[in-house]
Amino acid sequence: MNRNQGKIVIGMIVAGLIILLGKLGFFSFVGHAFWPLLILLPGIMLQLFYFSRSIPSYLLVPAGILTVYGVLFFLCNTWGWWLMDYLWPLLITGIALGLYEYYAMSPFRVDGRIGIAAILLGLLSAVLLLISILGSALLYIIAILLVVSVGWIFFTQNGYKRPRL
The missing domain is CATH 1.20.5 (Single alpha-helices involved in coiled-coils or other helix-helix interfaces)
Structure with a gap:
């Protein structure tokens, strides 16, 4: 042969x-x-290419978005898509992370409004995630906090005197 x-x-x-x-x-x-790896790997590769100084910094925006979305889709694909009922605010986190990476890592002077927008989007995502996870229990927590804070204000005022028994 x-x-x-x-x-x-x-x-x-x-x-x-x-x-x-x-x-x-x-x-x-x-x-x-493993289809979420088709989203996750390009995001990680873009970040690695940036840190090896072979691509410009504005490509960190899609890198952050793809990385967060890939992780989120991998979690949902592994443990069930019902998780998306609670984890959907992480889609906003992907955008916030991409913008913040561009703002923080760019070697050029970047408009500060990009950083502020990234932080506000991150905070919005955190609040929505908290609301999504806690659901109706959040209303009970807010009610208890209101009662406790009003009671604390009422009983700690200087003019309040306890009645004698």
Whole structure:
């Protein structure tokens, strides 16, 4: 058997293995389980390329967005898409992170409004995530805090004197 025949045999074995794995559902499982990596890996790669100084800093915006979205989709794909009912504010976090990375890491002077917008988006995302996770329990927490704070104000005023028994 010459060299070319050996390569043909190896190619046929590899093709047969690929067809067999496809028929057994391996590629379907891998595609279903790991598709969020198609979003996560470009985000990580963009960040690595920036830190190796081979791409401009404005590409940190999509890098942050893709990284957060990839992690979020990977979590939901692994543990169930019902998590998106509670974790949807993290979509805003991706935008906030991308903008903040651009603002903080850019070697050029970047408009400060970008940093402020990133921080405000991050705070909005945190508040919405808290509301999303706590749901109706948040109303009870607010009510208890209001009662306690009014009571504290009422009983700590200088003019208030306790009645004698």
